[in-house]
Amino acid sequence: xxxxxxxxxxxxxxxxxxxxxxxxxxxxxxxxxxxxxxxxxxxxxxxxxxxxxxxxxxxxxxxxxxxxxxxxxxxxxxxxxxxxxxxxxxxxxxxxxxxxxxxxxxxxxxxxxxxxxxxxxxxxxxxxxxxxxxxxxxxxxxxxxxxxxxxxxxxxxxxxxxxxxxxxxxxxxxxxxxxxxxxxxxxxxxxxxxxxxxxxxxxxxxxxxxxxxxxxxxxxxxxxxxxxxxxxxxxxxxxxxxxxxxxxxxxxxxxxxxxxxxxxxxxxxxxxxxxxxxxxxxxxxxxxxxxxxxxxxxxxxxxxxxxxxxxxxxxxxxxxxxxxxxxxxxxxxxxxxxxxxxxxxxxxxxxxxxxxxxxxxxxxxxxxxxxxxxxxxxxxxxxxxxxxxxxxxxxxxxxxxxxxxxxxxxxxxxxxxxxxxxxxxxxxxxxxxxxxxxxxxxxxxxxxxxxxxxxxxxxxxxxxxxxxxxxxxxxxxxxxxxxxxxxxxxxxxxxxxxxxxxxxxxxxxxxxxxxxxxxxxxxxxxxxxxxxxxxxxxxxxxxxxxxxxxxxxxxxxxxxxxxxxxxxxxxxxxxxxxxxxxxxxxxxxxxxxxxxxxxxxxxxxxxxxxxxxxxxxxxxxxxxxxxxxxxxxxxxxxxxxxxxxxxxxxxxxxxxxxxxxxxxxxxxxxxxxxxxxxxxxxxxxxxxxxxxxxxxxxxxxxxxxxxxxxxxxxxxxxxxxxxxxxxxxxxxxxxxxxxxxxxxxxxxxxxxxxxxxxxxxxxxxxxxxxxxxxxxxxxxxxxxxxxxxxxxxxxxxxxxxxxxxxxxxxxxxxxxxxxxxxxx
DNA sequence: GACTGAACTATACC
DNA sequence: ACGGGTATAGTTCAGTC
Numbered sequence: 139x140x141x142x143x144x145x146x147x148x149x150x151x152x153x154x155x156x157x158x159x160x161x162x163x164x165x166x167x168x169x170x171x172x173x174x175x176x177x178x179x180x181x182x183x184x185x186x187x188x189x190x191x192x193x194x195x196x197x198x199x200x201x202x203x204x205x206x207x208x209x210x211x212x213x214x215x216x217x218x219x220x221x222x223x224x225x226x227x228x229x230x231x232x233x234x235x236x237x238x239x240x241x242x243x244x245x246x247x248x249x250x251x252x253x254x255x256x257x258x259x260x261x262x263x264x265x266x267x268x269x270x271x272x273x274x275x276x277x278x279x280x281x282x283x284x285x286x287x288x289x290x291x292x293x294x295x296x297x298x299x300x301x302x303x304x305x306x307x308x309x310x311x312x313x314x315x316x317x318x319x320x321x322x323x324x325x326x327x328x329x330x331x332x333x334x335x336x337x338x339x340x341x342x343x344x345x346x347x348x349x350x351x352x353x354x355x356x357x358x359x360x361x362x363x364x365x366x367x368x369x370x371x372x373x374x375x376x377x378x379x380x381x382x383x384x385x386x387x388x389x390x391x392x393x394x395x396x397x398x399x400x401x402x403x404x405x406x407x408x409x410x411x412x413x414x415x416x417x418x419x420x421x422x423x424x425x426x427x428x429x430x431x432x433x434x435x436x437x438x439x440x441x442x443x444x445x446x447x448x449x450x451x452x453x454x455x456x457x458x459x460x461x462x463x464x465x466x467x468x469x470x471x472x473x474x475x476x477x478x479x480x481x482x483x484x485x486x487x488x489x490x491x492x493x494x495x496x497x498x499x500x501x502x503x504x505x506x507x508x509x510x511x512x513x514x515x516x517x518x519x520x521x522x523x524x525x526x527x528x529x530x531x532x533x534x535x536x537x538x539x540x541x542x543x544x545x546x547x548x549x550x551x552x553x554x555x556x557x558x559x560x561x562x563x564x565x566x567x568x569x570x571x572x573x574x575x576x577x578x579x580x581x582x583x584x585x586x587x588x589x590x591x592x593x594x595x596x597x598x599x600x601x602x603x604x605x606x607x608x609x610x611x612x613x614x615x616x617x618x619x620x621x622x623x624x625x626x627x628x629x630x631x632x633x634x635x636x637x638x639x640x641x642x643x644x645x646x647x648x649x650x651x652x653x654x655x656x657x658x659x660x661x662x663x664x665x666x667x668x669x670x671x672x673x674x675x676x677x678x679x680x681x682x683x684x685x686x687x688x689x690x691x692x693x694x695x696x697x698x699x700x701x702x703x704x705x706x707x708x709x710x711x712x713x714x715x716x717x718x719x720x721x722x723x724x725x726x727x728x729x730x731x732x733x734x735x736x737x738x739x740x741x742x743x744x745x746x747x748x749x750x751x752x753x754x755x756x757x758x759x760x761x762x763x764x765x766x767x768x769x770x771x772x773x774x775x776x777x778x779x780x781x782x783x784x785x786x787x788x789x790x791x792x793x794x795x796x797x798x799x800x801x802x803x804x805x806x807x808x809x810x811x812x813x814x815x816x817x818x819x820x821x822x823x824x825x826x827x828x829x830x831x832x833x834x835x836x837x838x839x840x841x842x843x844x845x846x847x848x849x850x851x852x853x854x855x856x857x858x859x860x861x862x863x864x865x866x867x868x869x870x871x872x873x874x875x876x877x878x879x880x881x882x883x884x885x886x887x888x889x890x891x892x893x894x895x896x897x898x899x900x901x902x903x904x905x906x907x908x909x910x911x912x913x914x915x916x917x918x919x920x921x922x923x924x925x926x927x928x929x930x931x932x933x934x935x936x937x938x939x940x941x942x943x944x945x946x947x948x949x950x951x952x953x954x955x956x957x958x959x960x961x962x
Numbered sequence: 963g964a965c966t967g968a969a970c971t972a973t974a975c976c
Numbered sequence: 977a978c979g980g981g982t983a984t985a986g987t988t989c990a991g992t993c
Contacts (some may be wrong), residue, residue: 363969384980438977438978582981583976604976624982688979695979703980733976780985788975788983803974803984810972830978871970909987930986
C-alpha cells in the first residue's frame with residue numbers, strides 16, 4: 139500500500155515492551171490516516187579521553203550485559219557501538235547504547251555510572267522528539283509513504299479498531315514530497331457559562347464554527363419557543379439540558395472530525411470547564427479519535443490534549459509570535475480581533491442567566507457564535523505562521539503552538555544537531571535550575587544619557603540583528619567558551635574576570651549564521667513573489683535569530699551560557715561607544731543611544747553626507763556586523779527625568795520627514811495611565827514637534843485643564859488600567875489596583891493574576907491621604923478627584939515636555955499667571 | 963503628623 | 977519555569993524627627 143501523507147499529531151504507545159509511534163494525519167484527498175512505526179532507541183556515553191582501545195572493548199562488553207527489570211518490564215541493552223562524535227566543542231569517543239524501551243533510558247543511564255564514562259546524554263529528549271529526529275518524519279510536511287495495512291488484523295492489540303480513521307498502516311518506507319500547502323479541517327469553539335471559575339457554573343451554550351458550518355447549541359432561552367417556535371436564528375439548536383449539551387458538542391466534533399479544535403484561551407478556560415462539567419454530570423467527553431477524554435497537563439499554564447485531534451489555543455501562539463509587533467495593549471480576543479481582523483466581539487451586557495430576559499437570549503447566542511467566528515478568522519490569519527513554525531522547529535504543532543521562543547530555539551537546535559555530529563546536552567534539572575536562577579546578573583547594554591531639549595534634523599543609525607551578529611562574528615557559545623586561555627582564543631574581560639572563546643566555528647553560532655542566511659533568502663524571495671507562507675517563514679527565522687541571545691542567558695536552556703551573554707553585552711558596549719565616538723568626531727553630535735542605535739544631530743551636514751559616513755562606518759565593522767539607517771527626522775524631543783535635571787533614558791519623541799511620530803517610553807505609550815493623560819500628552823508632543831515651540835501646546839493644555847476642573851471628562855477617559863500580576867493575597871504593598879481587585883472580588887467578579895484591573899480615583903468625603911483610599915470601580919457612583927487627575931496624571935505627563943521651553947506648568951494648572959524663564 | 967528614602971510594583975525600551 | 981538586562985516612575989511602607 140502506498141499513499142501520500144502529512145503528519146499532524148504524534149502519540150506513542152508500548153506494545154510487547156517496545157515503543158511505537160502513532161501518527162495521525164491526512165492524505166491529499168482528505169482521508170484520515172494513522173501510521174504506526176517504531177525506531178531504535180539509544181543514549182550516548184561519552185568516554186574518557188585517556189581510555190585505550192582494549193579498555194573500551196572491555197567496557198562495551200560489560201555494557202552489553204546490562205539487564206534491567208524496570209517496573210515489571212524486562213529490558214536490556216540491545217547493542218553497543220563506538221562512534222566519533224562532537225560534544226560541547228570537543229572531539230570525543232562515545233558509545234551509542236541501544237535499549238529495548240525509551241522509558242528505560244534513564245535507568246540505563248544510571249547503570250552507566252562506570253569508570254571510563256564521563257558523560258551520559260541523549261536520554262531526555264522524549265520519545266516523540268527522538269522518533270522525529272531518528273526517522274526524519276517531520277510534522278506538517280508531505281511524504282509518500284509505503285506500508286502494510288492494518289485492518290482488523292489484531293496487530294498492536296487491535297489499535298485500528300478503536301480509532302476513527304479511514305486508513306491505518308504500519309510504515310515501511312517514506313519519501314519527502316515538496317508540496318507547500320496543507321488546508322487542515324478546522325473547528326473553532328467557545329462556551330458561555332454562569333460562573334467564570336472553572337466548573338462552578340453551568341455551561342449555557344457552546345458555539346462551533348467550521349467551513350460552511352455555524353452552530354450554537356444551548357439548553358437555555360425560552361422553553362415556549364423550543365416547543366412552539368422555530369429559533370430566530372437558524373444556527374441555534376436546542377437541547378434539553380446541560381448534559382445533552384455536552385453530548386451534542388461531542389457529537390458535532392466527531393461529525394466534523396477536524397484536524398484542529400481551536401479556541402481562544404481554551405487551555406485555561408473552555409476545555410477544562412467542559413471537562414469539569416462533564417465529570418460532574420457523568421457525561422463522557424470522548425472527543426479523541428480513540429474515544430478518550432481530554433487529558434490535562436499542569437504547567438505554568440495548563441494544557442489540554444485530545445487524542446488524534448490537535449487542540450490549539452490561539453492566544454499563546456499569538457503572544458509568542460506576534461505580541462512584539464502588536465499595537466493591542468492586551469491579548470483579549472476583542473483587541474486582537476480588532477487589530478488583525480478589523481472586527482470585534484458583539485456587544486452583550488453580561489448577567490446571570492436567571493436574570494436574562496426572554497428576548498435577550500438571541501443576542502447572547504449571536505455573541506457566543508461571533509466569538510467562534512473571530513477565533514476562526516484568527517486561525518486563518520495565523521495558520522501560515524503556525525505551519526511554518528512547526529516545519530522549522532520540527533516538533534508537533536501541539537507543542538510549537540504553545541512554546542515560548544526559548545523552547546523554539548531549543549527545538550530547532552535539537553533537530554539540527556545531527557548535521558553537526560553533535561551529542562545533545564542534557565536539560566537542566568531542578569537543582570541546577572535554581573542554582574542558575576540565583577546567579578548574579580551580568581552587565582547589559584549601554585544607554586547614553588541624553589541632554590534634554592528639542593533638536594532639529596536628527597539622524598538615527600542602528601545595528602541590524604545586533605545580538606545575533608555579535609554571537610556569530612565572535613563565535614560566542616557554550617561550546618566555544620573556555621575559562622582557560624589558549625592560542626588564538628578571543629579574550630573578553632567582564633567584571634575583572636577574563637573569558638575566552640575559541641575561534642573554531644561551533645554549532646550554535648553556525649546554526650545562527652544559517653538562520654540569518656535563511657531569513658535573508660526568504661525575505662528576498664518574498665520580495666520577488668509575495669505569499670503568506672514565505673512571509674511566515676521569513677518571520678519565523680527572524681524571531682528565531684532574535685531569540686538566540688536571550689536563549690543562552692535563560693536558566694532553562696540546555697545550552698545555557700551566561701558567559702557568552704556577558705561577553706556579547708561587553709562587545710556590544712565597545713561597538714556602540716566606538717560608533718558614538720566616530721560620529722562625534724565626524725562633526726555630528728550624538729544626542730542619544732540605546733543598545734544598538736545612535737541618534738545624532740546632522741549639524742548642517744546633508745543627508746548624503748550622513749549616508750557616506752554610514753558607509754565608512756560599515757567598512758570597518760568585522761564579520762557580519764552591520765550598521766544601517768533607521769531614518770532622518772525633522773525634530774526630536776528628549777526630556778528630563780521627573781526628579782532632577784538630568785536627561786531621561788528610554789523616553790523620546792521624533793517626527794519623521796513625513797510628519798509621522800515615533801514616540802518611545804512616554805506615558806502616552808503606557809497602558810497604566812488614563813486616556814486623558816495619554817491623549818493630552820500625545821497631542822502636546824505632536825504640537826511641539828510640528829511647531830518647534832510651545833504656543834499651541836500651552837493653549838491646548840489650558841483647555842483640557844479647564845474641562846477637568848469643570849468635570850467635563852468622561853469616566854472612560856479617567857479610568858486607570860493596571861495589570862494584576864499575581865494573586866491578590868501575594869501583594870506586600872497594597873496599591874490602588876490591588877484595592878480595586880479586592881472590591882471586584884467582593885462583588886463576586888473572579889479575579890486572578892493576569893487580569894487587567896480598571897478603576898478611577900474619586901473625591902472622598904473625609905480627607906484621605908492615600909490614593910488607594912480613593913479608588914472606585916468604573917461603575918461605582920462618585921465623582922472623579924480633580925486634584926488627583928490634575929496633579930498626578932496631567933501634570934507629570936506634560937511637565938517635562940514644556941519645561942524644555944522654560945514653562946512652569948504647575949502654575950498653569952494651579953491657574954496662576956504663566957511665567958517663562960525668559961521673563962526674568 | 964510631616965518628611966524621607968527604601969521597597970514594591972508596573973511597564974516600557976532594545 | 978518556559979528569553980535577557982536597563983530604565984522610569986508611582987505608591988506604599990517604615991523609619992526619623
